[in-house]
Amino acid sequence: MGSSGKMAVDLYHALWSPPSRAVRMIGRAVGVRFNLITCEPIQGDHLKPDFLKMNPMHTIPTINDNGFVLWESRAIGQYLVSKYAPQSTLIPTDLQQKALYDQRLFFDYAMLQNFSKTMRRIFVGGTRFEPKDIKQCRTSLQLLDQFLSQSTYVAGERITLVDYTAAASVITCQPEMVDLSTYPHVQRWLARVRTEIDGFEEINGPGVEMIGNVIGAVLSSDGDSSKL
Ligand SMILES: N[C@@H](CCC(=O)N[C@@H](CS)C(=O)NCC(=O)O)C(=O)O
Missing domain, CATH: 3.40.30.10 (Glutaredoxin)
Structure with a gap:
């Protein structure tokens, strides 16, 4: 205990x-x-x-x-x-807030999770990025950017659990894969949740750095030809 x-x-x-x-x-x-x-x-x-x-x-x-x-x-x-923490606002209780949260959580699962899959292909398999994966990542970010142009957080005006799951995926994006600066609302949101989520840098920093190093090594070993 x-x-x-x-x-x-x-x-x-x-x-x-x-x-x-x-x-x-x-x-x-x-x-x-x-x-x-x-x-x-x-x-x-x-x-x-x-x-x-x-x-x-x-x-x-x-x-x-x-x-x-x-x-x-x-x-x-x-x-x-x-x-x-049953009283926590990380999962909304209002009917429509909760419905929106569910929608965004399914979006996160269906779309943003693909960042990890794309990363895993290169990180675990040592293979190159697939153009179709990169396209899918860009489509997901575009949608996320659109959602975030209308609300402070992924599912409204309060931080919820989906900001945690989405941020863990988005922070994993490597510049060789997508240029996050082309998604201004995503950038603004990420900058905000990085400071609001307790332990964000401590928990994400080492793993994201590890992914960056491996991807850098794989890309440079094949002449960086898989950059899109
Ligand atoms: N949807 C699952 C995805 C879990 C997942 O695919 N995890 C990866 C590591 S990031 C893994 O365990 N891969 C090994 C495997 O699928 O065999 C979740 O969110 O927990």
Whole structure:
């Protein structure tokens, strides 16, 4: 037990993994104490029998909250908020606010998560960017920019859980992939949430740097020809 009296929650994660970073930020916001357990897909940890027994989908992040196992970062985030900070405004309660939040969370899952997939292709597989992936990332950012031209946060005028999950993906974008400066509302929002989310730099910094270094090395090794 921690000083807060709460039992620690096991979190299987990797530093570079955007959804793992999102869960760590959400946990920090609602006062969860994590027992961080590195599960590195690059080294095949996620395919080891013990991990597969726990999560047959072999994805990180995965939590084990004293016997209750859950994966999918957005489900984990909502579980942690509901359990540890039920009064939190990170999940809206007003009917229409909640509906908008749900819509944006599904957008985040369907569209922004692709940043991670694109990154993973090059980061884990050491392969080049696919033009169709880059196009998809740009379309997603364009939509996000449009949403953010109409509201301060992704789902309205209050910061919600979807700002955490979206920011963890967007901060992962590398300049070789998309030029974030062409999305002014996204830039403004990112600058804001970086300062408002507790532990943002500490949690995201090392993983994003790691991704940047690997991508830089892969691109320079093939003459940078995959830049679009
Ligand atoms: N939608 C999932 C995505 C999880 C995911 O794909 N995680 C990656 C690391 S960022 C992973 O575990 N990859 C290994 C695999 O899918 O086998 C979430 O948000 O938790």
